[in-house]
Amino acid sequence: MQAEYSTNNVAETRSLQVYTYLYTSMATFWIYDYACSLHLEWTFLLRSRWSKVKGLYIIARYVPFLLLSGHLYMNFIPNENSDKCQLLNNICSCFSLISVFCSECFFVLRTYALWNNNKIVLVTIIATFIAVVVSSITFAFATTATAPWTTSAIPGITGCFQSSAVIQLFIPFLLLIGLEFGLMSLTLIRAIQSWRSTNSHIYAVLVKHNIFYYACGLFFSAVNVLTLLLFQYGYQAMFQDFQFIVLAILVTRMHLHLWHTDQLAHGSSALVFIPLSDISSAGSRA
Known part of the structure; x- marks a missing residue:
């Protein structure tokens, strides 16, 4: 006899399947991007000198592998334990x-570099950045900890999701929108101030990268706010990690492009890493 399931059971299961397909697609896209940039990346890793920015690059580049692996494990391994789902989700959230955090740090440094290492700008950015990070962590873990995890009532469907709404998670994305809008405004102000006096190609690359990155961040943050407010079940969290994966790809791709652009500008024999602060100074003197 065929079992009958409620409309909610079917809706929950469909959302969970879409959620799983999306993470599978993200993992495929990430591996494809890594394979396409493998030669450029290893050239950078082997021939640039070690620095804090290089360490930041490595973390930003390889943490998404762990993130995607954790979610794929949670989505595909049969799991009836809600506590284990909560634990896995907390690990993936970290x-x-x-x-x-690493992606945004890159562009905090770039904005600071564009402002010629202005200490007032740096203190303002860091204070705002820390406030956003602390508030986001507090909201994220406090909200998800109170929403119970469950699995699909339909046999054969693996994975788990939060059975009650977690719309309060839109607050961290609103904070992220505020941060990125502020950084984009600082970039535009600096670009307007310096567009006549600065002829450096690297300076122009920095400005274009910053604007494009912030535009993508604002767009995806707005999408996540809307999905959290308008959708239910697994659909709410569909694009959260998608945003972080895309931003990680953008920031690492842009950094590789900037580094290789600098090598071309200084000659192929000058294979050393130029800190972003030096790039800004060079740009202002050009």
């Missing part, structure tokens, strides 16, 4: 926060 990877997500590390990923987006």
Whole structure:
């Protein structure tokens, strides 16, 4: 006799399947991007000198592997234990926060570099950045800890999801929108101030990268706010890690492009890493 399931059971299961397909697609896209940039990446890793920025690059580049592995494990391995689901989700959330933290750090440094190492700008950015990070972590873990995890009532469907709404998670994305809008504004102000006096190609690359990155961050943050407010079940969290994966790809790709652009500008024999602060100074003197 065929079992009958409620409309909610079917809706929950469909959302869980879409959620699983999305993470599988993200993992495939990430591996494809890594394979395409493998030669450029290893050239950078082997021939650039070690620095804090290089360490930041490595973390931003490889933490998404751990994030995607954790989610794929949670989505495909049969699991009836809600506590284990909560634990796995907390681990994946930590990877997500590390990923987006490193990505944003890159552009905090770039904005600081564009402002010629202005200490007032640096203190303002860091204070705002710390406030956003602490508030986001507090909201994220406090909200997800109170929402119970469950599995699909339909046999054969693996994975787990939060059975009650967690719309409060839109607050960290609103904070991220505020941070990125502020950084984009600082970049535009600096670009307007310096567009006549600065002829450095690297300076122009920095400005273009910053604007494009912030535009993507604002767009995906807005999408996540809307999905959290308008959708239910697994659909709510569909694009959260998608945003972090895309931002990680953008920031690492942009850094590789900037480094190789610098090598071309200084000659193929000058294979050393130029800190972002030096790039800004060079740009202002050009």
